[in-house]
Amino acid sequence: MIELREALTLLDGEIRRLPKETVELSSAHQRYLADDATSDVDVPPHRKSLVDGYAVCSADFDGKDISLVVIDEVVAGGWPRTGIGRGQATRIMTGAAVPTGADAVVMVEQTVTTDDGRVILRGDEVKPMQNLMEKATIMHQGQVVVPSGQWLDAATIGLLAEIGHGQVAVSKRPTVSLVTTGNELVAPSEKPGPGQIRNSNAPMLATSVHEAGARLIGQRHAVDEPDSLREAIAEGLIGDVLVLSGGVSAGVLDLVPGELKQQGVQEIFHRVSLKPGKPIWFGVLDTGSHRCLVFGLPGNPVSSLVCFHLFVRRAIHGLMGGSSEFPACESYPLATAFHHRGNRPTWWPARVIRTEGGLSQVEPLEWRGSGDLRALAFAEGWIGFPPGTKSYEAGTQVDFIRR
Numbered sequence: 173m174i175e176l177r178e179a180l181t182l183l184d185g186e187i188r189r190l191p192k193e194t195v196e197l198s199s200a201h202q203r204y205l206a207d208d209a210t211s212d213v214d215v216p217p218h219r220k221s222l223v224d225g226y227a228v229c230s231a232d233f234d235g236k237d238i239s240l241v242v243i244d245e246v247v248a249g250g251w252p253r254t255g256i257g258r259g260q261a262t263r264i265m266t267g268a269a270v271p272t273g274a275d276a277v278v279m280v281e282q283t284v285t286t287d288d289g290r291v292i293l294r295g296d297e298v299k300p301m302q303n304l305m306e307k308a309t310i311m312h313q314g315q316v317v318v319p320s321g322q323w324l325d326a327a328t329i330g331l332l333a334e335i336g337h338g339q340v341a342v343s344k345r346p347t348v349s350l351v352t353t354g355n356e357l358v359a360p361s362e363k364p365g366p367g368q369i370r371n372s373n374a375p376m377l378a379t380s381v382h383e384a385g386a387r388l389i390g391q392r393h394a395v396d397e398p399d400s401l402r403e404a405i406a407e408g409l410i411g412d413v414l415v416l417s418g419g420v421s422a423g424v425l426d427l428v429p430g431e432l433k434q435q436g437v438q439e440i441f442h443r444v445s446l447k448p449g450k451p452i453w454f455g456v457l458d459t460g461s462h463r464c465l466v467f468g469l470p471g472n473p474v475s476s477l478v479c480f481h482l483f484v485r486r487a488i489h490g491l492m493g494g495s496s497e498f499p500a501c502e503s504y505p506l507a508t509a510f511h512h513r514g515n516r517p518t519w520w521p522a523r524v525i526r527t528e529g530g531l532s533q534v535e536p537l538e539w540r541g542s543g544d545l546r547a548l549a550f551a552e553g554w555i556g557f558p559p560g561t562k563s564y565e566a567g568t569q570v571d572f573i574r575r
Contacts, residue, residue, distance in 0.1 A: 173443040173450070176482070176517060182440050183483060186456050186465060187490035190344040190412065197332055200324050202385035203342035204493040209318040211335035214308035218269040223303045226261040226283055226291055227274035233298040239290050244271065261291055270304060277303040311335070321493055343493040348381045349390040349408035350374065353401065353418040353428065354471055357393065372473050372545060373417045380480050384488040386413065401431045409435065409457055409464050412491060415484055418471030421451040428468050429453055437466050445559070447516040448475035448542035452483065465491075472542035478519055478554065481575055501556065501571040507533035510564045512557040521551035522572065534572050551575065 174182075192206035221227065227246075232238055240261040246252050248267040255272035256262055262271050270277070276298050284292045311317050317335050322328060324342070332340060357371040358364055374391065381388045389411050394404035396419065405428075408414040419428035420442070429442060437455040444452050453468030467484050469476040507525055512518060522534045534555055539547040556571040557564075564570070 173445050174441055175445050179441050179444045180486065183454060183487060184490065186440060187487055188463065189493050190346060190491050192341050192343050194339050194341050197329060197338055197340055200329060200340050200342055201326070203324050203345065205318055205320055205322045205324060206341040206343050206493060208316045208320050209332055209335065209337050209340065211311050211313055211315050211317050213336065214313050215310040215334065216305055216307060218307050220305050221264045221266060221268050221270055221277045221303060222305055223277055223279045224266050225264060225277045225279045225303065226293065227256065227264045227270050227277050228261050228293070228298065229256065229258055229273060230276040230298045230300045230302070232258055235297060236295040237292060238295070239292050242289055242291050246271065275300045279303065321495065323494065343491070346386045346413050346488050346491040347389045347411035348386045348413045348415060349411045350377055350381065350388060351404045351408050351414070351416045352393045353396060353416060355396050373471070373476050376473065376477060377415060377417060377480060380477065380485070384485045385492060386488045396427060398427060398431065401427055405431055405435055412464060413484070413487060414464055414466045415469065415480070416467065417469045417476045420453045420468035420470060432466060432468070445516045447514055447518045448472065449479040449482070450516065452479045454483065470542070473545040474548050475542040477548060501573055503569050504532060504534040504572050505567045506564055506570055507535040507566065509566050510536050512564065513561045515559050517559055518557045519554035520557060521547045522555045523550065523552045534570065
């Protein structure tokens with residue numbers, strides 16, 4: 173049995189970034205950018221107004237009410253027909269280009285229009301550049317705006333659109349096959365008979381694959397029998413990643429490691445000092461022309477999801493060009509006292525709560541072990557408790573990873 177950090181280091185050593193491809197921006201969600209993205213325009217492309225109001229010369233203002241002649245109107249998407257001089261103003265909308273000669277904008281709420289085409293502005297002080305933004309303040313043409321390796325979420329995709337990238341280069345999505353195992357499992361739509369339970373791992377892990385940004389290409393169930401496992405594994409090895417759940421512990425029907433070895437998968441590690449998730453198995457099939465990362469997750473649902481988060485998700489992101497992380501930990505104070513027992517690091521289901529004063533804390537949830545999926549369904553992540561028996565007082569800082 174090895175430590176978690178060692179296992180993650182071994183995993184990282186087997187990850188090879190997949191080739192890049194060019195896709196439409198609409199298909200780039202949950203991918204990593206493969207090339208730097210530069211802007212083909214200045215943003216903003218011109219000096220623009222930040223409010224609805226009147227573009228003016230600040231030098232016209234001396235602290236008294238002033239009446240100016242309105243000579244033009246500019247809306248967003250339009251362009252000034254003329255510049256302004258002293259004693260003149262242009263009605264302007266938010267985002268519109270500011271006419272030459274104007275160096276400030278007075279908000280419309282501070283003005284009164286007259287019937288003779290003039291506007292009266294209150295005698296408040298008006299400073300140069302008031303309510304304006306200069307051209308290229310946010311970014312300039314030719315600037316690298318989104319670097320290679322950036323995870324593409326909705327905001328970043330919007331930014332790429334703004335700087336002219338209708339298509340982008342991204343790493344390919346890993347293809348993932350999923351195999352659940354066990355004689356005791358029945359479909360979620362079936363009522364379990366004696367000795368049976370519903371197969372919650374299949375939909376849970378399939379959803380996890382999609383959430384991680386990979387593409388699920390196959391999903392099947394195998395009973396604890398060599399021929400059934402052999403066929404399912406052979407079919408699953410065609411992808412970039414094969415995820416199995418169950419059959420990796422030490423029982424008489426835990427046949428997965430042996431079947432994987434028979435099909436040429438080299439074991440990298442088996443069993444990690446981790447709770448839940450100790451039986452985790454990882455290996456690699458490398459034929460020279462094809463490479464597949466293989467994960468044998470424990471069959472208990474919570475163990476399976478914890479191991480997916482710690483190992484499989486990390487591998488998927490690494491294949492897509494993401495940087496490796498030991499999973500990203502945040503530090504929070506405990507909301508309540510907690511007593512930990514055990515000789516392995518424990519990842520305990522927890523949620524984030526806020527105190528009346530606005531302080532964020534983490535609260536361990538009631539959890540009855542690796543088969544208790546109900547607790548995890550209402551958890552936002554896990555608190556990491558180091559090995560050993562210890563009582564933690566409320567307010568103690570602890571590591572927390574989000575799921």
